[in-house]
Amino acid sequence: MQITVNGTTHEVDVEEDMPLLWVLRDELGITGVKYGCGIAQCGACTVHIDGEAARACQVLAADVWGPVTTIEGLGTPKALHAVQAAWIEHQVAQCGYCQSGQIMQAAALLAETPAPTDDDINDALSGNLCRCGTYPRIRAAVKTAATRLQEG
Template sequence: MQLSIDGTTHELDVEPDMPLLWVLRDELGLKGVKYGCGIAQCGACTVQIDGQAVRSCQVMAGDVWGEVTTIHGLGSPETLHAVQAAWVAHQVAQCGYCQSGQITAAAALLAEVPNPTDTDIDDALSGNLCRCGTYPRIRAAVKTAAKKLQEG
């Protein structure tokens, strides 16, 4: 099976019913994609497929319909994505476990809604749980990233 992940095409010998989450973590070593609940309720495993935020624990490898972007593919340590930079600036992370899913979902939101309202942000990220409760910082970081992306 061939999957395009973070700009690289991978030839994988996996069963089509293997969850994408396990392909990413176990087959490719992309540990930034987190396992949280396994039932698509927490959002820790969120990745993008063709720009759409999805729960990788519930998408089977054989059902992947396009380019997969993980937290590893959004930016690099040298060139952070605007959302990643805003996360750092607003000191969003506490325990950090939910952050890769939150950031990936926020980047998908900003690609669709360049100037989101509080309601847009809350709706887009409502399924991404943060046990530390940094939701006000998350919202502020998304707004900062939106401004940065609009500035170019």
């Protein structure tokens, strides 16, 4: 089956019921997407499918409905996405394990809601768990990224 990830089309020989998470990690070697819980409760595996945030642990390979973007495809070291840059500026990450999922969820939020309120941010990111408890920094980083994206 074919799957487009971060702008590159790949031919993968996998079972149709293999979760996208394992296609990305085990078949394509894309490790920014993390395994956290396997039941879509933690958000560590969040990717974008056709621009929509999705939990890669729960999307089957056969059910992928469009191009996939992972944290590796969101920005580059020389051209960070506004959310990635804000994450660094606000020193959000501690252990860092949940951060790729948090960033992908935040980027999806800002694509739909350019000027989110605290409630918008809390609602959108409520399914992304951070054991380090950096939620105030996450909210501040999302607000900074929103401002920068609006400024162009």
